[in-house]
Amino acid sequence: MKATVLRYNTIIKKENKYYVAYVPTLGISDFGKTIDEAKKNVEKAISVHVTGLIKTKTEVPAPDNEEFYISQSRIIIPEKINFAF
Numbered sequence: 001m002k003a004t005v006l007r008y009n010t011i012i013k014k015e016n017k018y019y020v021a022y023v024p025t026l027g028i029s030d031f032g033k034t035i036d037e038a039k040k041n042v043e044k045a046i047s048v049h050v051t052g053l054i055k056t057k058t059e060v061p062a063p064d065n066e067e068f069y070i071s072q073s074r075i076i077i078p079e080k081i082n083f084a085f
Contacts (some may be wrong), residue, residue, distance in 0.1 A: 010063040
């Protein structure tokens with residue numbers, strides 16, 4: 001059986017004591033105690049999701065472009081600020 005490799009960008013963020021892996025293109029996420037565990041769990045979730053789309057003959061979102069960069073920007077403000085959370 002011929003296989004197709006699909007690549008979806010995944011953002012992993014530490015939240016409290018867990019790592020949350022989010023796949024924006026598919027709108028799904030999963031978590032784990034380590035980055036590797038979160039990545040493995042979200043890969044399983046991606047597989048289940050895409051397999052379900054195929055079985056129901058629903059269009060599968062196109063894979064993401066391999067050129068993907070994520071960065072964090074830092075600004076300095078001169079005074080104290082109240083955050084929304």
